[in-house]
Amino acid sequence: xTAPFKxxxxxxxxxxxxxxxxxxxxxxxxxxxxxxxxxxxxxCNFCMDCIPVCPTGSIDEWRVVAEKDAAYSxxxxxGWLELPDxxxxxxxxxxxxxxxxxxxxxxxxxxEAHAGAGGKAKAPATASKPTINMYNLAKPAVATVQxxxxxxxxxxxxxxxxxxxxxxxxxxxxxxxQSVGIIPPGTDANGNAHLPRLYSISSPRDGExxxxxxxxxxxxxxxxxxxxNFVCDLKPGDTVNLTGPFGATFLLPxxxxxxxxxxxxxxxxxxFRGFTMRRQRxxxxxxxxxxxxxxxxxxxxxxxFGPLKKVPDSFMDKIFAFSREEGEPKAYVQDKLxxxxxxxxxxxxxxxxHIYICGLKAMEHGVEAALSDIARGIGLxxxxxxxAMRDDGRYHVETY
Numbered sequence: 001x002t003a004p005f006k007x008x009x010x011x012x013x014x015x016x017x018x019x020x021x022x023x024x025x026x027x028x029x030x031x032x033x034x035x036x037x038x039x040x041x042x043x044c045n046f047c048m049d050c051i052p053v054c055p056t057g058s059i060d061e062w063r064v065v066a067e068k069d070a071a072y073s074x075x076x077x078x079g080w081l082e083l084p085d086x087x088x089x090x091x092x093x094x095x096x097x098x099x100x101x102x103x104x105x106x107x108x109x110x111x112e113a114h115a116g117a118g119g120k121a122k123a124p125a126t127a128s129k130p131t132i133n134m135y136n137l138a139k140p141a142v143a144t145v146q147x148x149x150x151x152x153x154x155x156x157x158x159x160x161x162x163x164x165x166x167x168x169x170x171x172x173x174x175x176x177x178q179s180v181g182i183i184p185p186g187t188d189a190n191g192n193a194h195l196p197r198l199y200s201i202s203s204p205r206d207g208e209x210x211x212x213x214x215x216x217x218x219x220x221x222x223x224x225x226x227x228x229n230f231v232c233d234l235k236p237g238d239t240v241n242l243t244g245p246f247g248a249t250f251l252l253p254x255x256x257x258x259x260x261x262x263x264x265x266x267x268x269x270x271x272f273r274g275f276t277m278r279r280q281r282x283x284x285x286x287x288x289x290x291x292x293x294x295x296x297x298x299x300x301x302x303x304x305f306g307p308l309k310k311v312p313d314s315f316m317d318k319i320f321a322f323s324r325e326e327g328e329p330k331a332y333v334q335d336k337l338x339x340x341x342x343x344x345x346x347x348x349x350x351x352x353x354h355i356y357i358c359g360l361k362a363m364e365h366g367v368e369a370a371l372s373d374i375a376r377g378i379g380l381x382x383x384x385x386x387x388a389m390r391d392d393g394r395y396h397v398e399t400y
Contacts, residue, residue, distance in 0.1 A: 004089055005068040008039045008046065011083045013132060014058035014121065016179050016246035018198045018400070021050035021059050031074070034138040038077035041068065055361075055398050056249060057121040064089065081133075122393040124253035124354065128205075131173045132248055137196070140183060140241035141170050145234045146214060153300040159221040160267060160303045161232045162202070165240060167213045172242075174215060175205050176274035177250040177396075181243035182217075184227040196243045197227035200358070200398075202270035204278040218270035218303055250356070250398045256283040258352045261344065263333055263367055265295040268359025269303055271398070275356075276316060290316035291343065295333040295363070297324035317343075333363060334370035341374045348375060348385055354394045361399040 010021070010030075015037055022030040022037060029043035030050065050059050065071050066089050123130075135141040143165035151160045174180075181196025188194055203216040221232040234240065252275050253260075262272040272292060279286060296302035299322060308318060319340060321331040337344055347353035348371075357367055368382075375382035389395035 004064050004066060005041075005071060006046075007041050007063050007065055007071045008044045009061045009063055009072065009077065009083060010037050010039060011058040011061045012036050012077075012080045013082045013248045014056050016056055016058070016198055017133075017181060017196065017243065018055065019195050020053045020055070024050050024053050033078050034136040035133060036078050036080060038074050040074060041071035055400050056247070063087075121249040121396065122390065123249045123251045124255075124258070124393045126254040126258070127251035127393075128175055128254060130175045130178060130245070130248050130251065132178075132244070132246055134172070134245065135243050137183070137193075137243060140243055141167060141172055143167050143172075143215075143240045143242050145236050145238045145240065147236060148232070148234050151218070151303040156298075156301050158266075158297070158301040159232060160301075161219045161221070162303075163217045163219055163231060163234065164203075164208050165215055165217070165242070167215070170213075172213065172215070172245070173205070174201050174245045176201070176252045176278050177271045178245040178247040180215065180217070180245055182227055182231060183241040183243065184230045186226075194226060198246065198400075199231075200267070200270035201245070202273045204274050204281060206281070210281065218267045218273070220267050247398075249393075250358075250396050252278055253354060255352065256286055257289065258354055259289050259291070259347055259350060260354045260356060261291045261293065261347050263293045263337070263355070263357045263359075263363075265333065265359035265363050267303065268363075268399075269294060271358055272356070273304060276311065280311075280315070284315075287314050288317065291319065291347075292316055293319045293321065293333050293336050293340075295321040295323070295331075295336075295359075298322055299325070332366060334366035337367065337370040338373060341377060344371070344374050345378045348380070348389075349378075351392075353389075354396065355389065356396045358398045359400075364397065364399045 017037060019032060022032060026047060026049060027043045027045055029040045031038060061083055063086055146166045147164040149162045151162050152158050179198045179200050181198055183196045184194045186194060199217045199219060201215050202218045208214050208216040219228055219231045222228040250271065260275065262275065264272055276290060279290060294302060299305050319336050321333045321336045322328065323330045323332055357364065372382035375385050386395055
């Protein structure tokens, strides 16, 4: 009897098509077409290099098949809209193989597989069902630029833009926390069309302007950034090719009593702007259900600083961390978390408490360390708390 085979797969429902895993894989086992990103079972050697770079956890998926020759093919994977369930594997007919031993072997393979990323990301239990992958590379949506507004001071070297895109009559249903891909024009050094770059949607589901079929994005101009410079230079009337929407876990709970702690830096604020606007439109009288911990070098480099100051403190507690403010000690988001340890600890233990982290990947370690310290201070193990929150759809991370 052949041994069962553990196959590495990608969840097409959660994957946001950022292609980071494909660029990272040293075996070139990961590839994509216009719809899906897939793993070639004949090339994958389980090196796990792709696991930590994935911003959503969609890469940390595994299935056990009866033998390697029975692995899901690339053709199978390209046709998936969602990941298939783990199938039961029976010993071959007439075999005297130990069925219990086979089941134990499969369970062990699956348990070993998930050692890389700490568990699968889950959407909040009350979140609305998202639409995903409606438009792709072959058939993108064409949006028209309605506005391009600079969010940071003109004398700042941190050029962050608020881009409003009109979808016209094209259906483009989105939820707060989802992303879209923008396809920059032109080709790369090899003559291939550029892959889409992912940007979080910063408007609520009913549009930047209520009742209008438009979305907004928060984009920082990066030196030599092919797509960011293209987007930041767009003018009203220009057109943009979009893919998506993407993302099925980093979503807003529908429960107005859910308390959200939103931790971000820079353009990581984009989904939280959408969260806040949705709550303001849906439950304007809500009290103390949102907390924003927002980091930047200086106030003038913090996107949406002006509008944020107008949000009532009773509606959202705003905690700012500035690392380069003249005359002030350096402060990062993890420092502010420690300074507000009592509030963070209460949220950890609240069954309606959610933690969202969005921004540069470099912030993730510092935030995790602060949360670990806070949990330890109340006699809890943060790893256990975090994993339980993730399993309950209350811990959400999207870093890049």
